[in-house]
Amino acid sequence: MSKGAQVLKQFSISMLPFSDAASDDLPLRQLLRLSLFQVSVGMAGVMLLGTLNRVMIVELSVPAMIVAIMIALPVLSAPFRALLGFKSDHHRSAIGWKRVPYLWFGTLWQFGGLAAMPASLLVLGGDTVHNVPFAGEVLAGLAFLMTGIGMHMTQTAGLALAADRATDDTRPRVVALLYVSYLLGMAVSAIVIGWLLRDFNGMLLIQVVQGTAVVTITLNVIALWKQERVRPMSKEEREAPTPSFRDAWADLARGGKAGRLLAVVFLGTMAFNMQDVLLEPYGGEILGLSVSATTLLTAAWAGGALLAFGLAGRGLARGRDPYRLIGAGLLVGLAAFSAVIFAAPLESTVLFFAGAILIGFGSGLFSVSTLTAAMLMPAQGLAGRGLALGAWGAAQATAAGVSIAIGGTLRDVVNAKAMSGAWGEPLMSPATGYSFVYHTEIALIFVTLIVLGPLVRFTQSTIHQSGGTGRIGLADFPT
Numbered sequence: 001m002s003k004g005a006q007v008l009k010q011f012s013i014s015m016l017p018f019s020d021a022a023s024d025d026l027p028l029r030q031l032l033r034l035s036l037f038q039v040s041v042g043m044a045g046v047m048l049l050g051t052l053n054r055v056m057i058v059e060l061s062v063p064a065m066i067v068a069i070m071i072a073l074p075v076l077s078a079p080f081r082a083l084l085g086f087k088s089d090h091h092r093s094a095i096g097w098k099r100v101p102y103l104w105f106g107t108l109w110q111f112g113g114l115a116a117m118p119a120s121l122l123v124l125g126g127d128t129v130h131n132v133p134f135a136g137e138v139l140a141g142l143a144f145l146m147t148g149i150g151m152h153m154t155q156t157a158g159l160a161l162a163a164d165r166a167t168d169d170t171r172p173r174v175v176a177l178l179y180v181s182y183l184l185g186m187a188v189s190a191i192v193i194g195w196l197l198r199d200f201n202g203m204l205l206i207q208v209v210q211g212t213a214v215v216t217i218t219l220n221v222i223a224l225w226k227q228e229r230v231r232p233m234s235k236e237e238r239e240a241p242t243p244s245f246r247d248a249w250a251d252l253a254r255g256g257k258a259g260r261l262l263a264v265v266f267l268g269t270m271a272f273n274m275q276d277v278l279l280e281p282y283g284g285e286i287l288g289l290s291v292s293a294t295t296l297l298t299a300a301w302a303g304g305a306l307l308a309f310g311l312a313g314r315g316l317a318r319g320r321d322p323y324r325l326i327g328a329g330l331l332v333g334l335a336a337f338s339a340v341i342f343a344a345p346l347e348s349t350v351l352f353f354a355g356a357i358l359i360g361f362g363s364g365l366f367s368v369s370t371l372t373a374a375m376l377m378p379a380q381g382l383a384g385r386g387l388a389l390g391a392w393g394a395a396q397a398t399a400a401g402v403s404i405a406i407g408g409t410l411r412d413v414v415n416a417k418a419m420s421g422a423w424g425e426p427l428m429s430p431a432t433g434y435s436f437v438y439h440t441e442i443a444l445i446f447v448t449l450i451v452l453g454p455l456v457r458f459t460q461s462t463i464h465q466s467g468g469t470g471r472i473g474l475a476d477f478p479t
Contacts (some may be wrong), residue, residue, distance in 0.1 A: 026165040031174065034165075035181040036223040037103065037158040040216045041151050042185025044110055047212055048074060048147060051193050052121065055205065062124055070140055074148020075401030078394050084156045085390025099164065100228045102157035107220040110150025114213035117143040118206040152397070154220065156390050161228055163389070169317060175368060176313035183302055257455055262395045264326065264452050265370050269399035271444035272333060272363040274407035275437055276400075279340075279356060282434045286344050287352055297356045304360030312368040322372035323456045329365030330445050330452070336362055337438045337445075344431045367396075373455070407437050 026034075049071060056062040056070070088102045120143045124136030159178065166174040189212075196208050275282075280297055283289040312325060339355030342348075371392055415433030417423065423432075 023167045023170045025167060026162075026170070026174070030165075030227065031162075031177065033225075034158070034162055034223050034227055035178055036219040037107075037154055038178050038181040039185035039188075040107075040110070040219040040223075041155050042182045043189035043212060044114065044147060044151050044216065046186050046190045046193065047114065047117075047209065048144065051190075051197065052117070052209075055197075055200070056121060056124070060121060060124065066124075066137065070144045072401060072405070073141055073144045074151065075397060077145065077148045077152055078397035078401070080149075081152050081156050081393040081397070082387060082390035084153050085160060085393075086387040088157050088160055089387055095231075097228055099157045099161035100224055102153055103161065103220065103224050106150050106153030106155075106157060107217055107224075108150070109146050110154055110220075111213045111217045113143050113145070113147030113150055114216060115210055117147070118202075118209040121205070122202055152393070156393060158223070160389050161224075165227070173313045173317060175371065176309040179309045179364070179368070180306065183305065187302070258391070260451060260455055261370070261373055262391060264448055264455070265392060265395040266399040267444055267448040267451060268326070268330060268366050268370065269396050270403035270406075271330075271441045271448060272359065272366065273400045274403040274410075274441050274444070275337075275340075275359075276404050276407065278407055278411055278434060278437060279359075282340070282344075283352060286431045286434060287347065287349060289349065297353070300353050300356040301360035304357040304362075305364035306360075308361045308364030309368060312365050316368070316372050321456075322369045323452065325369035326366055326373065326452060327449065327456065329362045329367075329369060330449055332358055332362030332365065333445050334442060337442050341435055341438050344435070370396075410437050410440065 056067045084102060088099050093101065116139070120136065120139035124140045162174055162178060163171060193208060193212070197204060279301075283297060308329070315325065316322060336355050336358030339351050339358060343352035343355060371389075411433040413433075414436040415430055418427045418429065418432035421428055
């Protein structure tokens, strides 16, 4: 290759988004290939929370309560992410693999759940003849649970593997890239799956969902191929006693205010996600926006989140304090929810969309920064990256699932009371229930800021005493 061609090649690579996330240990081509497991997880998330949610309620006439239970099953398995991460930290194999076995078996669980999903849903919807009581509910529940376990296992092991291979300087940008891969997986799969299912029938459902399963295992095999270095273990190493999860968790908790940080993650995630299923209905019911207009809210949210990912990754790589960035994300959330609340009385669509963009920006900044802070907790020898990532993911995923359920319930209960006239004529409006949820989220942000305060002081005093610059690296990535 001529010198001019080499210069052109290097210039082209440098112009690629997140090209600075690559390193000698993790070249850009391998990093992009590894990020494919995030695409598969995003695709499965769209299938569970979007496509199949609608199909069960509308096309198969399954009661909404049953659908809610099915969707909640993957969330119930989220707390096991900490245990899965710990197991991958201390996995023993003759060839020295730690993360790949968990990434592979997570892929199999995810594939199996999706492969069994359509037939289970058809039984649940009554399209088949069977004499076994609750057969459809049990089969569909197992399929959802298998898929959820696979998603958690795949993501926990895959992100830990990315953290192992990234350097301290490149980890923030690696995480931002993996965030973008996850969002792209959701966006592209939502468009493709929606187009394929435009003329719904039972056979087409089977083809699309099982096709998704095939794409999942294909992407994940490409992602994990030759990504983890082989380091053969001796027989003595393999037979050495494995540390207990309790001891490793104790090491993590002693390392850097882990309990308080996980409380920040849980409360802050609840604050940002309680309105997750209410934003589009709010725009349609209160502001009178069309379906196409409210669909753009997802794009507005994603745009704000992508901007936050880029700014957070760059700032953290330059040594910004992650705890202060957490606080900044929460403050942006205050402005975001206030904008959404005032959009109704002012009848301002512009203010409403601005609020949606700010919600995406604040939640993205909060997510990246809290995970950075989680990886700053010093380990005492047993608590590795997998455990730290698993604990973060467990807190985040559990809070997201619980908050969405609480948000929808609060809106219905408050609206029923307000529309009955019990609180007077000024509050007899469908906007009352939505406003109550957004005010609750603002209150949760203030509580999160209070819990966060001692961590900011702790970090600043530690940096001052050590004489360091506070430069840190982001080790992992949330769900």
